[in-house]
Amino acid sequence: MGYKVVVAGATGNVGREMLNILAEREFPVDEIVALASRKSLGTEVSFGDKTLKTKDLDAFDFTGWDIALFAVGSEATKIYAPKAAASGCVVIDNSSLYRYDPKVPLIVPEVNADAIYEYKNKNIIANPNCSTAQMVVALKPLHDRARIKRVVVSTYQSVSGAGKAGIDELWDQTKGMYVPGQEVAPKKFTKQIAFNVIPHIDVFLDDGSTKEEWKMVAETKKILDKSIKVTATCVRVPVFVGHSEAINIEFEEFLDWQEAQGILRESPGVLVIDKREPGGYITPVECVGDYATYISRIRQDSTVENGLNIWCVSDNLRKGAALNAVQIAEVLGNRCLKKG
Numbered sequence: 001m002g003y004k005v006v007v008a009g010a011t012g013n014v015g016r017e018m019l020n021i022l023a024e025r026e027f028p029v030d031e032i033v034a035l036a037s038r039k040s041l042g043t044e045v046s047f048g049d050k051t052l053k054t055k056d057l058d059a060f061d062f063t064g065w066d067i068a069l070f071a072v073g074s075e076a077t078k079i080y081a082p083k084a085a086a087s088g089c090v091v092i093d094n095s096s097l098y099r100y101d102p103k104v105p106l107i108v109p110e111v112n113a114d115a116i117y118e119y120k121n122k123n124i125i126a127n128p129n130c131s132t133a134q135m136v137v138a139l140k141p142l143h144d145r146a147r148i149k150r151v152v153v154s155t156y157q158s159v160s161g162a163g164k165a166g167i168d169e170l171w172d173q174t175k176g177m178y179v180p181g182q183e184v185a186p187k188k189f190t191k192q193i194a195f196n197v198i199p200h201i202d203v204f205l206d207d208g209s210t211k212e213e214w215k216m217v218a219e220t221k222k223i224l225d226k227s228i229k230v231t232a233t234c235v236r237v238p239v240f241v242g243h244s245e246a247i248n249i250e251f252e253e254f255l256d257w258q259e260a261q262g263i264l265r266e267s268p269g270v271l272v273i274d275k276r277e278p279g280g281y282i283t284p285v286e287c288v289g290d291y292a293t294y295i296s297r298i299r300q301d302s303t304v305e306n307g308l309n310i311w312c313v314s315d316n317l318r319k320g321a322a323l324n325a326v327q328i329a330e331v332l333g334n335r336c337l338k339k340g
């Protein structure tokens, strides 16, 4: 006895991970369907040891399906998520379309699982931006202990955060650098990404920040605490998978770095790797395929009152997207939906 589950965007980076994680975590599935655009009709995707043939999202009838995990981008979500929700299927959406809608819960289960009941407002639940998800997992237990006043974060975001096209561009451009006549011009990214870093993700806003930076501010407030001030600089780096963040935190109360280390070691979803020696910290290539949000380099910031610095790394396709969505589905199943 389980659920009838839809994965929309099953041929994409996040959709494929959703199928992997549903199988790995043995999510109770009675029936599962993989959807993508018409051009991918019949494309084979893996679900555990099974192979699914992708169907056309546009022609799909959601009636009788329980949960739809969406990873198709905002434009397609705008068309198909309301259709699914109106058919009685609960949508867990990875795009940014519904994240800031006050009627739609925005959930990271380690932080605000109790918001799940608000799904009833629209039959839609939003999954946060990849950079926010891992950051709030790290901040929540520290906030509970010493109340966070302000966060200054710089991100080092992998190209898989920009979809399949982002991965292809880094791969092709890197190879092209070594083959005369096969140079690849920037297309998905605004400048060369191979052997470079780009301080620009998503569109520019009037105040000079980017939408990605604004998302980290707005989403941290919605998920964790609206009183926390956040300022972010989001940077694309030539890493395939795994986002890293240098996070500076100012608390209301003093929090010793050793106590912070102890708190983080006990926190759900967190793994601390923090030996103050060469190699005693985590890097993005080491977190690929894992569920954890890794924390390293925990240290006092003596330039402000009650300051702490941490280094935070996670697989953006997992905790930053697919894993978080499946965890939301687990909470929804355990607390709200009947099986079978």
Ligand SMILES: NC(=O)c1ccc[n+]([C@@H]2O[C@H](COP(=O)([O-])OP(=O)(O)OC[C@H]3O[C@@H](n4cnc5c(N)ncnc54)[C@H](OP(=O)(O)O)[C@@H]3O)[C@@H](O)[C@H]2O)c1
Pocket: 008, 009, 010, 011, 012, 013, 014, 015, 035, 036, 037, 038, 039, 040, 057, 058, 070, 071, 072, 073, 074, 076, 094, 095, 096, 128, 129, 130, 160, 161, 162, 163, 164, 165, 316, 317, 320, 321
């Ligand atoms: N990558 C990340 O780290 C990350 C993190 C958090 C959230 N997200 C969000 O997750 C979503 C998917 O991202 P991704 O990285 O998986 O992108 P992706 O690799 O480019 O995959 C996009 C998927 O959406 C499908 N799709 C696009 N337009 C469609 C349409 N009109 N009708 C049906 N299917 C359509 C594509 O199908 P075809 O293959 O048939 O085109 C593909 O399966 C985006 O909203 C993204 O912002 C991504």
